[in-house]
Amino acid sequence: MSAETCRISFELFEGPLDLLLYLIRREELDIYDVPLTRVVDQYLDYVRKAEELDLDIASEYLVMAATLTSIKSRALLPRRAGTEEEEDPRDVLLRQLVLYRAFKEISIELKKFEDVWRDSFAAPGERERWASRSAPLFPGQAGVLDLVGTIEKLQTELEGPPPQRVQRPMLTIPDCIGLISEMAVSGRPVLLTELAGPSPTRYRMVCFFVTVLELARRGWVRLRQETPFSALAVERTERWA
Amino acid sequence: MLDKLARQIEALLLASDHVLTLERICELTGVHEDSALQAIERIRDSLTAGGHAIMVRKLGKGYRLGTDPDLGELVSGLFEDRRPGRLSRAALETLSVIAYSQPCTRADVEEIRGVNCDSSLGTLLERGMIQITGRKETPGRPLLYGTTSEFLEYFGLTDLDHLPRVGEITELLGMSPDEMRRRSMSVDHESEDGPAGR
Numbered sequence: 001m002s003a004e005t006c007r008i009s010f011e012l013f014e015g016p017l018d019l020l021l022y023l024i025r026r027e028e029l030d031i032y033d034v035p036l037t038r039v040v041d042q043y044l045d046y047v048r049k050a051e052e053l054d055l056d057i058a059s060e061y062l063v064m065a066a067t068l069t070s071i072k073s074r075a076l077l078p079r080r081a082g083t084e085e086e087e088d089p090r091d092v093l094l095r096q097l098v099l100y101r102a103f104k105e106i107s108i109e110l111k112k113f114e115d116v117w118r119d120s121f122a123a124p125g126e127r128e129r130w131a132s133r134s135a136p137l138f139p140g141q142a143g144v145l146d147l148v149g150t151i152e153k154l155q156t157e158l159e160g161p162p163p164q165r166v167q168r169p170m171l172t173i174p175d176c177i178g179l180i181s182e183m184a185v186s187g188r189p190v191l192l193t194e195l196a197g198p199s200p201t202r203y204r205m206v207c208f209f210v211t212v213l214e215l216a217r218r219g220w221v222r223l224r225q226e227t228p229f230s231a232l233a234v235e236r237t238e239r240w241a
Numbered sequence: 242m243l244d245k246l247a248r249q250i251e252a253l254l255l256a257s258d259h260v261l262t263l264e265r266i267c268e269l270t271g272v273h274e275d276s277a278l279q280a281i282e283r284i285r286d287s288l289t290a291g292g293h294a295i296m297v298r299k300l301g302k303g304y305r306l307g308t309d310p311d312l313g314e315l316v317s318g319l320f321e322d323r324r325p326g327r328l329s330r331a332a333l334e335t336l337s338v339i340a341y342s343q344p345c346t347r348a349d350v351e352e353i354r355g356v357n358c359d360s361s362l363g364t365l366l367e368r369g370m371i372q373i374t375g376r377k378e379t380p381g382r383p384l385l386y387g388t389t390s391e392f393l394e395y396f397g398l399t400d401l402d403h404l405p406r407v408g409e410i411t412e413l414l415g416m417s418p419d420e421m422r423r424r425s426m427s428v429d430h431e432s433e434d435g436p437a438g439r
Contacts, residue, residue: 014331015356032425060356091418098421099353102413106341107333109405110396114327117397119313120298122305123258145373149366149384 006049010057016064017100019043024097031097037075040068067093171204176211180221180234189224189233215240243287246272247280254284254297254306260390262303301393301400325368335361336370340392340401341410344374344385362386370395 013019023039024031047065050057071089184190196208212234215221220240224233243251249270254261266277281304285297294309308316317324328336335358338350350358365371374387388401398404416424 014334015354017355030425032422058356064355088418095416095418095421096353096355099413100355102410103334103337103341103353106337106405106410107330110337110340111328111333113396113398114333116310117395118327119310119317120296120307120397121313121316121319122307122394123255145375149373 001045001049003049003053006046006053007055009046010050010055010061014104015058016043016061017096018104019046019061020064020097021101021104031094031101037072040072043068171207173207173211173214176208177215180208180211180215181240184221184234184236186236186238189235192232192234195234243283244280246270246276247283247287250277250280251284254304257305260300260303260305260394265303298394298397299399300397301390305394328368328370329361329364331356331358331361332364336365336388336392339365339371339386340388340404341407342414343387344377346377346383346385348383350386 009019013022020039020043021031023042024036027038027042029036029039044065047057047061050061067089071093074089180190180195183195192208192212195212196205200208212221212223212232215234216223218239220237222235222237224235225231226233250266253266253269263274263277267274270277272280281297288295288297294312295306296309298305298307334354335350338353339345342349342353347358347362350362362371366373369389369391371386371392372389373384375385376382377385392398393400401407404410413421
């Protein structure tokens with residue numbers, strides 16, 4: 001299959017079911033003729049080629065590829081007793097194909113009607129509606145549900161990025177350094193938990209912890225721990241003036 | 242020569258800028274439905290006999306005067322780009338599903354078409370071909386869609402019962418895969434491949 005054929009095909013088909021119907025017709029098969037092994041392989045070829053060409057195809061094609069692969073592999077495995085309750089994916093696919101085919105035909109029928117009746121014109125009211133989308137409504141033209149639909153649409157459109165709110169940080173690292181400086185006296189280790197104060201918020205705890213790490217890095221404090229996982233003690237060093 | 246009642250109804254039909262219901266006609270003229278219906282037939286006959294380019298169209302619950310579609314190309318010259326374009330294949334497919342399954346949800350349509358229908362639904366709502374008719378009382382309370390009277394007018398349908406193959410498609414929608422298989426066995430294989438063999 002050439003790159004051109006592949007690209008054009010995906011532009012022409014309305015979706016995986018459309019492609020499948022085309023392949024079934026091309027092979028002159030009956031859609032009731034499951035498992036359609038040849039058709040499945042051809043479908044997978046199309047999808048694989050599309051991926052090779054890096055075509056942007058709808059994800060539904062890939063979902064169908066997975067479904068078909070699963071059907072194909074199930075057909076190869078021996079039937080296990082007790083798996084009959086699950087809906088047979090072949091049945092699901094058959095129903096989809098039958099219904100889609102029917103509606104595809106119907107849409108062609110309706111198009112014929114459209115071709116005829118689009119050419120019949122009537123009194124001004126209709127034209128007014130084309131000319132200005134904001135034409136006043138007449139009684140009964142819109143209902144509560146139209147409003148609901150419109151509001152929902154507006155809401156999704158309006159939900160853009162939330163406005164930025166800049167909050168003053170409650171506690172800064174320099175603040176923490178200052179507090180530690182007051183509390184940590186040389187020679188007397190202070191527990192990290194004491195530094196943070198009684199019932200600290202998580203934010204406060206993290207702030208102090210980060211500060212202590214920074215101070216340790218600078219060599220201004222020494223960290224002690226009696227046993228693994230026991231409380232951390234912070235001791236001021238001589239280097240901290 | 243049209244009689245008084247027929248003339249009255251003809252005047253109403255011309256002036257009305259929307260489909261005129263039989264009920265409204267009777268209200269305004271003060272006659273019974275039967276009399277109104279007969280008068281409408283007289284108007285129709287008169288128009289045909291006179292070779293007029295105007296016809297009385299029955300659409301949905303009422304009537305409208307419309308130009309003969311044969312003259313479509315000429316008349317469309319009056320509107321040039323103001324006339325909305327034809328519907329795309331995707332829109333037609335989506336609309337078809339809704340027409341026969343209504344009221345139905347977006348998921349119902351996507352299940353049948355096998356693809357995402359967001360843009361078709363948007364287009365159809367904008368064009369006034371479909372409308373939201375309510376919500377389905379299932380988790381998530383999804384919106385239900387149905388066709389409008391504009392849909393009927395656009396396709397020249399008298400009412401939903403005049404949709405092509407309506408009985409057959411409605412039946413098909415209710416079938417299980419096994420029933421579909423059985424149906425295919427009993428139906429003549431010729432008619433099965435009919436229009437599908439394009």
